[in-house]
Amino acid sequence: MNRITALIADDEPLLREHLRSQLARLWPELVIVADARNGHEAVELFDIHQPQIVFLDVHMPGQNGIETARALARRAHIVFVTAYEQYALQAFEQGAIDYLVKPLDAARLADTVQRLQQRLGRPLDAGAAFDAMLDRMANELKQRTPARGHLQWIKASVGSSVRLIPVEQVAYLRADEKYTMVAWDDGQALIRKGIRELGDELDPERFVQIHRSVIVNLHYVREVVRGVNETADLHLHGRDEVLPVSRSYLHHFRQM
Amino acid sequence: MTKTLPTLRQFLVVLLITVQLAWVLHALSGSPFLSVLLRIVSIGMAELLAFTAAGALRLHWLRPSLARLLAVALMAPAATLALFVLTESGTDAKQVYGYTVLAVLAVVVGVIVALVALRFERRARERDDRLRAERERNTLERELLDARLRLLQAQIEPHFLFNTLANIQALVESGSANAAPVLRHLIAYLKAAMPRLNDADATLATELQLVRAYLELMHMRMPDRLQFSVDTPPEMHGVAFPAMALLTLVENAVRHGIDPSTDGGSIAVGGRADAGGMSLWVEDTGAGMAETNQPGTGLSNVRTRLQAFFGPGARLDLHEVAPHGLRVELNFQPRSSA
Numbered sequence: 001m002n003r004i005t006a007l008i009a010d011d012e013p014l015l016r017e018h019l020r021s022q023l024a025r026l027w028p029e030l031v032i033v034a035d036a037r038n039g040h041e042a043v044e045l046f047d048i049h050q051p052q053i054v055f056l057d058v059h060m061p062g063q064n065g066i067e068t069a070r071a072l073a074r075r076a077h078i079v080f081v082t083a084y085e086q087y088a089l090q091a092f093e094q095g096a097i098d099y100l101v102k103p104l105d106a107a108r109l110a111d112t113v114q115r116l117q118q119r120l121g122r123p124l125d126a127g128a129a130f131d132a133m134l135d136r137m138a139n140e141l142k143q144r145t146p147a148r149g150h151l152q153w154i155k156a157s158v159g160s161s162v163r164l165i166p167v168e169q170v171a172y173l174r175a176d177e178k179y180t181m182v183a184w185d186d187g188q189a190l191i192r193k194g195i196r197e198l199g200d201e202l203d204p205e206r207f208v209q210i211h212r213s214v215i216v217n218l219h220y221v222r223e224v225v226r227g228v229n230e231t232a233d234l235h236l237h238g239r240d241e242v243l244p245v246s247r248s249y250l251h252h253f254r255q256m
Numbered sequence: 257m258t259k260t261l262p263t264l265r266q267f268l269v270v271l272l273i274t275v276q277l278a279w280v281l282h283a284l285s286g287s288p289f290l291s292v293l294l295r296i297v298s299i300g301m302a303e304l305l306a307f308t309a310a311g312a313l314r315l316h317w318l319r320p321s322l323a324r325l326l327a328v329a330l331m332a333p334a335a336t337l338a339l340f341v342l343t344e345s346g347t348d349a350k351q352v353y354g355y356t357v358l359a360v361l362a363v364v365v366g367v368i369v370a371l372v373a374l375r376f377e378r379r380a381r382e383r384d385d386r387l388r389a390e391r392e393r394n395t396l397e398r399e400l401l402d403a404r405l406r407l408l409q410a411q412i413e414p415h416f417l418f419n420t421l422a423n424i425q426a427l428v429e430s431g432s433a434n435a436a437p438v439l440r441h442l443i444a445y446l447k448a449a450m451p452r453l454n455d456a457d458a459t460l461a462t463e464l465q466l467v468r469a470y471l472e473l474m475h476m477r478m479p480d481r482l483q484f485s486v487d488t489p490p491e492m493h494g495v496a497f498p499a500m501a502l503l504t505l506v507e508n509a510v511r512h513g514i515d516p517s518t519d520g521g522s523i524a525v526g527g528r529a530d531a532g533g534m535s536l537w538v539e540d541t542g543a544g545m546a547e548t549n550q551p552g553t554g555l556s557n558v559r560t561r562l563q564a565f566f567g568p569g570a571r572l573d574l575h576e577v578a579p580h581g582l583r584v585e586l587n588f589q590p591r592s593s594a
Contacts, residue, residue: 012419012477018426037480038518059415061481062518083418102422153547155576164574164582166551186571201547226312233314242314 004120005033006053009042009068010081011060015102019055019081022104027113039063043071051076053116055100058082066137074127077119079112087140095133150203156182156189163189167206171220171236172243173198175213183241208252210234210245224253262308266373267301273369274300277361285354295343295358299335303366306331307373321374328370332362400564403557407500412449423477438476444469449500458499460492460527460536467506467525474510481520482510488527492534495590498565501558505538505584508554513542513582521581533589541581545574555584562586 006023010016016035023030033049036042038060046054054076058065066088069078082088083102092099098112153164169185175195182189199209209215216234223235224245232245232253245253262270277300278293285292310327311320318326336359344351420442427435448466464486471484502525509523521541528535559572566588575583 011481012423013479014423014426014477015419018422018429021430040518061516061520083422084414102418103425104422149548149550151547152549152551153545153574155547161583162576162578164545164576166574186573225314 003031004029004053005031005049005051006055007034007036007042007045007049007051007076008032008055009036009039009060009065010055010057011037012057013037015057015081019104022106022109023113026106026110027117039065039068039071042068046072046076052120053077053079055079055081058085058088064141066134066141070131070134070138074130077116079116088137091133091137091140095129097130097133151198151201154182154191154198156191158187158189165189167202167217168219170217171239172214172216172241173207174215183239208249210243210249210252212246214243216243262304266304266308270300270304270369271297273365277365281361287354295339298339299332299358299362300366302335303328303331303362303370307370321378324374325367325370328366329363332366333359336362396560396564399560403560403564406553406557407561412446419477420473434476438473441469441472441476445473449503458497460488460495460497460502463497463499463502464488464493464525466500466503470503470506471523471525474514478514478520481517482514483520483522484524485522486525488525488536489529492527492529492536492590495534496565498561501561501586502536502538504554504558505586508552508584509538509540509542509582512549513540513544515542517543529590533587535585535587537583537585539577539581539583541577544576544580545582558586562588566591 008016008019010019020032020035023032030053033051034045036045040062042054042056042060043063054069054072056065056068056078058080059082060068063071065080065082069080072078078098080088080092080097080099081102082092082099089099089101091097098115100109100112150167152167154167154170156163156165165182165184171183171185173195174181174183176190178192178194179190180193180195180198182191195209195213195215199207199215202215206219207215207217216236220236220239221234222237225233225235227233230247230250232250234243234245236243274297275293278289278296281287281296282289282292306327307324310324313320313323315323336355340351340355344355424435424438424442426432427438444465448462448469468486471482471486475482475484506523506525514520514523523542524537524539526537526539555572555574562570562572570588571586573585573587575585577583
């Protein structure tokens, strides 16, 4: 049997419907066998229905269109659908890859349909270049999502709720038996994370350990007062506490 | 860093004073100048050392300036006595009298000089404080300017606009009755989102309209993934409110909370007004925030503008929502309506 089948993957239902109705008008023989709401669903439905053509929205939750295309591994003709993602448009253009731009243009869709009809007779494009392009785009997408680096927020229970405290508002942290006390602009809170773990996760450019049990935010240090025996006291901006610097950590302040 | 040793300048000043004093004493007593000079200079230097060393002392029961004065006052007779014991063999009455005069003189002059020095130091510290306060004010002003500029440059995201238009196209071409209201929401959103120069006439009511228009559009685009409610007491609506501040929080909730989540969630915009002031919040049940998520410029912008608008007491706090999601809460004192 010579049925031509396709799958549409887009997280926005109106857009799935619209593409389906446009295709029905331009290509009545095409059977849309399934609608997917995200990338994972697209792969699952693909495995069930094995359609020859897959329309893939680039921006989808969970697994985006590029990753989904990699997962389908050239088992179908892929047409990407995107709403103005500059980097994607360039890549598609360079890679001579079929794509549609939202809002859909009827003439453009007709072209795409024609190209697909010609291609269907032939085997799937042998596409090492296609794979390379997908890899490049997946990389680019990954770079766009900010790197997971140092700790930016400290989650602390305050009353019945969990506050997210921006680290730039934290003056210092002090180990307190099995808890750590966070002193920030709005008060104090206890967290369960240990001082050593925090020391590893915080940005070392901003937070330094000054004592076995104390880490200070350098931006809060107003004055370093040398004491006897290679120790010192730190006085902080806008706070009355004086923090001790013990001998083994004094080197942080040698140049100050 | 507080010094425990005298500076060259302090040393020279003390040297100058002691040389002059020695000259006067030499003229009055007829003792040889060099021996008077040596004694006076050693006592002066001992006092200077006491003065600076006491500066490093931190005692909670004694103010640092008082400690330094006391150190000078104690060092003066002690140094004089030491000098007497070290250099004089006999105890002839005239010498004892001379050294007593010297000790009294050392205390009086030492304390006066120390007082003047402390006064100079306080002035210098006050000048430093003033400079720092000014620097901080400048930084704040620059941040506010930045925030305003960014607001002006804020463009409507093409991805948002074209996706929304694609949805409207789908509604129009299918002859849906929803097309007209959705188009109205888009127009309301675009109008409000156009760059503006100041917040003069912005109220919470206009902001809430904008927020509602945006949420309606997003709900149309992902009806199965986004539910929302906007529920604020009407008596809040008249207050002046910085334009786009609440919208930024709602956009964040969609972009970082709902959009990345395959199951989506809900967004609740709420408010409360009581004697303690007003609060507004945006709460989503979306993906939530990891501890390593880079804080966007959006949040700090909103905080800066809020504090510029309502005063430094205005706050922006983030809370985690169980089991997942984020609640951003604004607390502020409304401007008195003029």
